[in-house]
Amino acid sequence: MNYNIIQESRIGGREINQDRAAWLATGDAVLMVVADGMGGHLQGEVAAQLAVDTVCQRFGREARPRLADPARFLDDALRHAHESIVRHAAACRIATHAAPRTTCIACIVQDGQASWAHAGDSRLYLVHDRGETHQRVLHTRDHSVVQRMVDDGMIGPEEAARHPLRNRVFSCLGGATEPRIDLSDPVSLQHGDLIALCTDGAWSPLGDALATELARSPLTSTVPNLLDAAERAAGPGADNLTLIAMRWEAPDPDVPTITLRAGEFDAQALPQISDDDIERAVADIRGRLPHATTGVSS
Amino acid sequence: MFSQNNHALPPGCELGDYRIERQISAGGFSIVYLAHDAAGTPVAIKEYMPNALSLRGEGEIAPNIPPEHQADFNHGLKLFFEEGRALTGLDHSNVVRVLNFFRANDTVYLVMRFETGHTLRDHIRQHRGRLSEAFLRKMFSGVLDGLGEVHGCGLLHLDIKPANIWLRDDGSPVLLDFGAARYAVDIGPPAPRAMYTPGYAAPEQYHGKFTLGPWTDIYAVGACMYAALAGSAPQAADERIVDDELLPARQRWGMEYSPRLLATIDDCLRLDPPRRPQHARALQATLNTDTAADKPPGSWLSRIGLKGW
Numbered sequence: 001m002n003y004n005i006i007q008e009s010r011i012g013g014r015e016i017n018q019d020r021a022a023w024l025a026t027g028d029a030v031l032m033v034v035a036d037g038m039g040g041h042l043q044g045e046v047a048a049q050l051a052v053d054t055v056c057q058r059f060g061r062e063a064r065p066r067l068a069d070p071a072r073f074l075d076d077a078l079r080h081a082h083e084s085i086v087r088h089a090a091a092c093r094i095a096t097h098a099a100p101r102t103t104c105i106a107c108i109v110q111d112g113q114a115s116w117a118h119a120g121d122s123r124l125y126l127v128h129d130r131g132e133t134h135q136r137v138l139h140t141r142d143h144s145v146v147q148r149m150v151d152d153g154m155i156g157p158e159e160a161a162r163h164p165l166r167n168r169v170f171s172c173l174g175g176a177t178e179p180r181i182d183l184s185d186p187v188s189l190q191h192g193d194l195i196a197l198c199t200d201g202a203w204s205p206l207g208d209a210l211a212t213e214l215a216r217s218p219l220t221s222t223v224p225n226l227l228d229a230a231e232r233a234a235g236p237g238a239d240n241l242t243l244i245a246m247r248w249e250a251p252d253p254d255v256p257t258i259t260l261r262a263g264e265f266d267a268q269a270l271p272q273i274s275d276d277d278i279e280r281a282v283a284d285i286r287g288r289l290p291h292a293t294t295g296v297s298s
Numbered sequence: 299m300f301s302q303n304n305h306a307l308p309p310g311c312e313l314g315d316y317r318i319e320r321q322i323s324a325g326g327f328s329i330v331y332l333a334h335d336a337a338g339t340p341v342a343i344k345e346y347m348p349n350a351l352s353l354r355g356e357g358e359i360a361p362n363i364p365p366e367h368q369a370d371f372n373h374g375l376k377l378f379f380e381e382g383r384a385l386t387g388l389d390h391s392n393v394v395r396v397l398n399f400f401r402a403n404d405t406v407y408l409v410m411r412f413e414t415g416h417t418l419r420d421h422i423r424q425h426r427g428r429l430s431e432a433f434l435r436k437m438f439s440g441v442l443d444g445l446g447e448v449h450g451c452g453l454l455h456l457d458i459k460p461a462n463i464w465l466r467d468d469g470s471p472v473l474l475d476f477g478a479a480r481y482a483v484d485i486g487p488p489a490p491r492a493m494y495t496p497g498y499a500a501p502e503q504y505h506g507k508f509t510l511g512p513w514t515d516i517y518a519v520g521a522c523m524y525a526a527l528a529g530s531a532p533q534a535a536d537e538r539i540v541d542d543e544l545l546p547a548r549q550r551w552g553m554e555y556s557p558r559l560l561a562t563i564d565d566c567l568r569l570d571p572p573r574r575p576q577h578a579r580a581l582q583a584t585l586n587t588d589t590a591a592d593k594p595p596g597s598w599l600s601r602i603g604l605k606g607w
């Protein structure tokens with residue numbers, strides 16, 4: 001396995017940092033995990049720490065050096081983390097409505113494939129890099145009230161970014177209800193692909209630009225630069241910001257291209273388009289118009 | 299989605315013979331303006347301006363395209379041409395009308411007829427779903443009339459959703475945003491997922507197992523009708539393939555809408571493409587059929603002669 005990982009967490013404009021992040025690796029498997037303790041609840045940072053600790057401990061026990069089943073590991077680990085937080089709240093006699101809660105996103109890379117699981121609005125971005133040709137960006141779908149509204153076509157993504165309910169999640173670890181945990185299908189990684197796990201403090205101010213920028217340049221300088229940009233964009237009240245990014249390098253750049261699962265990515269090389277091609281296309285379209293009299297170009 | 303937004307052209311900015319009045323909307327790939335032509339007629343102008351690939355600062359007119367993005371920028375341009383080419387061949391009252399297409403400011407512009415109204419999305423949101431059967435039949439019949447014309451040209455829309463259906467003030471619909479449209483014959487590799495809308499995209503838009511066809515748009519029309527009753531989009535097709543939790547319209551609204559309408563919605567939303575209605579015109583005919591058998595069974599009020607069906 002050949003990869004690069006960079007991790008950074010910032011307090012932003014808050015009094016405490018309730019974000020937690022960690023990564024661990026054996027020779028055959030890599031774990032990355034990010035948790036965002038929830039501000040409105042007591043000991044959000046405790047919930048986030050318990051989540052990260054639980055997932056890491058289980059990885060240490062089960063990845064020897066491979067995980068038998070990464071998807072199952074992720075599902076079990078997040079559910080156990082939920083239970084640890086619930087047990088902690090009960091031991092501290094914290095009332096249910098105030099119990100500590102946290103989001104969690106965890107990712108395993110093994111056998112050249114990535115799998116991930118999440119609850120809440122911390123995200124995983126996957127950027128498939130086609131080098132000269134194209135980039136494809138995927139991210140997890142937030143378990144948030146605004147994401148539901150976007151899915152339902154009730155609001156647009158721009159509106160979601162400003163919506164007063166944008167911080168409300170309907171699934172998290174800890175709390176009275178069982179979390180909804182979404183598990184990905186395994187995705188085969190290719191040389192140059194980028195995986196980023198982050199809290200909403202990092203993705204919210206920058207949007208998908210966060211991931212596309214990360215994919216573009218060396219991680220060591222880009223991670224701090226992007227967190228700087230997110231912090232600036234969010235202003236003085238900036239939320240905690242946390243980001244772990246991994247770039248996957250195929251061991252041998254000459255291996256044949258792995259074809260991704262059908263329907264997911266367009267792997268076709270793009271033809272070059274010249275200025276003349278553009279002129280011809282515009283002329284062709286204008287020729288179809290009933291009466292194109294106005295406009296700038298002829 | 300991108301927050302690194304390009305600045306829109308300022309109000310009053312001259313663009314050929316057009317004068318920009320204001321920005322109407324902005325997406326990841328384009329900005330739409332309200333403008334007036336030389337005669338003072340309002341038009342909608344769509345400007346190709348992909349956020350991820352170009353940057354236009356405040357007060358600037360042309361985008362700044364980093365050299366490493368020029369190829370991608372041009373590729374997106376090609377898709378924008380597809381939209382222009384698709385739409386210029388169409389002349390139908392239920393399909394957005396293209397008036398002009400030109401190149402300026404290092405990018406391209408699509409000029410469309412501007413009509414007052416609002417989107418079906420806003421309409422559903424305002425009424426929290428539960429739109430009347432009469433309205434639905436009439437409005438979707440119009441959508442399908444336009445879609446029949448689109449399909450007749452060998453074109454698939456591929457992103458039909460409430461936000462892309464414009465309702466004029468008289469309630470008649472106009473199909474908008476052909477940014478994802480493709481010619482059926484061109485369909486080789488799967489299109490990028492970024493162009494799909496969860497809930498409205500058919501399963502074959504996620505998985506390359508089935509060919510895309512008119513039935514793909516028909517799934518989306520079914521999803522729009524479902525959303526018009528539910529107030530929200532149905533479960534996304536990729537999730538339905540794994541675990542279909544979508545409650546059939548017949549079960550959910552059996553007491554309030556006619557069995558024929560509900561059965562039609564359920565048929566459109568079948569995961570298996572061959573089991574859906576295959577042609578927009580055939581589906582339109584089903585919606586237009588207005589018989590006594592179409593009354594909802596549950597409400598005795600309707601049985602004793604409630605008007606409106």
